[in-house]
Amino acid sequence: xxxxxxxxxxxxxxxxxxxxxxLASFEKEDHAVEVTVDDLVAAGYGAQALFHCFVAEADxxxxxxAVIYPRYSTWKGPVIHLEDLIVTEKMRGSGLGNALLxxxxxxxxxxxxxxxxxxxxxxxxxxxxxxxxxxxxVMRDWDVVQLNEEAMAHFLKNN
Amino acid sequence: xxxxxxxxxxxxxxxxxxxxxxLASFEKEDHAVEVTVDDLVAAGYGAQALFHCFVAEADxxxxxxAVIYPRYSTWKGPVIHLEDLIVTEKMRGSGLGNALLxxxxxxxxxxxxxxxxxxxxxxxxxxxxxxxxxxxxVMRDWDVVQLNEEAMAHFLKNN
Numbered sequence: 001x002x003x004x005x006x007x008x009x010x011x012x013x014x015x016x017x018x019x020x021x022x023l024a025s026f027e028k029e030d031h032a033v034e035v036t037v038d039d040l041v042a043a044g045y046g047a048q049a050l051f052h053c054f055v056a057e058a059d060x061x062x063x064x065x066a067v068i069y070p071r072y073s074t075w076k077g078p079v080i081h082l083e084d085l086i087v088t089e090k091m092r093g094s095g096l097g098n099a100l101l102x103x104x105x106x107x108x109x110x111x112x113x114x115x116x117x118x119x120x121x122x123x124x125x126x127x128x129x130x131x132x133x134x135x136x137x138v139m140r141d142w143d144v145v146q147l148n149e150e151a152m153a154h155f156l157k158n159n
Numbered sequence: 160x161x162x163x164x165x166x167x168x169x170x171x172x173x174x175x176x177x178x179x180x181x182l183a184s185f186e187k188e189d190h191a192v193e194v195t196v197d198d199l200v201a202a203g204y205g206a207q208a209l210f211h212c213f214v215a216e217a218d219x220x221x222x223x224x225a226v227i228y229p230r231y232s233t234w235k236g237p238v239i240h241l242e243d244l245i246v247t248e249k250m251r252g253s254g255l256g257n258a259l260l261x262x263x264x265x266x267x268x269x270x271x272x273x274x275x276x277x278x279x280x281x282x283x284x285x286x287x288x289x290x291x292x293x294x295x296x297v298m299r300d301w302d303v304v305q306l307n308e309e310a311m312a313h314f315l316k317n318n
Contacts, residue, residue: 020233020234024234029234032234032235033233033234034234034235034236034273035232035233035234035235035236039236040233043231043236043237050229050231050237051231067231067233069230069231070209071228071230071240071242072202072209072210072226072228072242073194073242074179074192074194074199074226074242074243075179075183075188075191075192075193075194076191076193076194077193077194077198077202078202078209081230083230083231083232083233084233098318101314101318102314102315102318105306105311105314105315106315108311109311109312109315114193114307114308115305115306115307115308115311116305116306116311117303117304117305117306118304119301119302119303119304120301120302120304121300121301121302122299122300122301122302123300131304131306134306134310134314134318135306135310135313135314136304136305136306136310137304137305137306137307137310138302138303138304139302139303139304139305140281140302141280141281141282142278142279142280142281142302142303143278143279143280143281143297143298143299143301143302143303144276144278144297144298144301144302144303145276145277145278145279145290145295145296145297145298146274146275146276146295146296146298147264147274147275147276147290147293147294147295147296148273148274148296149273149274151293151294151295151296152264152267152268152274152275153268154294155260155261155264155293155294156261156264156265156268159257159260159261159293
């Protein structure tokens with residue numbers, strides 16, 4: 001199936017949220033998605049954009065997306081973080097994941113960043129194999145740490 | 160030893176870089192630090208700040224620091240990322256790590272974020288125990304992935 005990739009706009013956010021929910025379901029975290037379409041529109045298309053989004057379109061439907069934003073490495077300087085790279089199930093194996101990643105890498109290259117980073121579930125072997133084939137380093141000795149809203153409140157109360 | 164914590168300014172960046180290098184050495188990555196004092200000053204105190212830095216001062220020396228910046232979670236919305244939390248070796252065990260983390264959590268609380276995230280080496284057990292004691296979740300099933308400058312160039316050439 002033919003597809004085109006372009007910068008997303010606010011009107012795409014309902015479809016982008018559907019893809020976010022599709023991935024969360026795959027990752028067995030259906031109930032973790034708290035953002036709404038309005039949240040995405042405000043964050044991505046307000047006075048100060050908190051992310052940049054690419055969407056892939058096929059047959060007038062949004063079938064894939066990538067969400068990126070800048071980060072700062074105290075070792076390397078400005079870097080780009082890839083928060084999500086999602087291809088809808090029926091489009092898997094079409095080369096779309098590679099095409100979306102290419103847009104992200106081109107964006108980072110134009111911005112002159114030293115690195116693109118993202119996170120992967122260690123049991124998602126197809127994704128890991130794809131990333132490693134593309135030259136990425138899966139750093140299995142680095143773990144992600146999160147202090148959520150409840151833990152933040154608890155910490156402030158007790159420290 | 161008494162210490163105070165305050166927002167860093169450009170004049171602190173040489174000392175902040177020393178702490179960055181001290182941690183890189185502990186993490187067996189001495190040569191990975193490519194940023195200079197000028198880079199830190201430009202990134203943190205230029206037209207668009209890429210990070211916010213806290214420093215801890217004791218006896219007129221900078222003995223600790225924390226570097227944070229905003230990220231965007233497509234599940235939760237705006238979050239804060241803690242890029243570095245560094246306490247110089249001679250100050251370990253003084254409670255300074257906790258005090259710096261508290262400043263970060265207070266900052267996140269004021270900003271109304273849903274989460275503070277960071278990354279830890281899986282063999283750094285003292286750090287992991289400290290974070291877990293503070294209520295953080297060390298997500299050992301999530302790995303960090305990086306596509307560095309050379310890999311970006313190689314990818315663009317071959318895709």
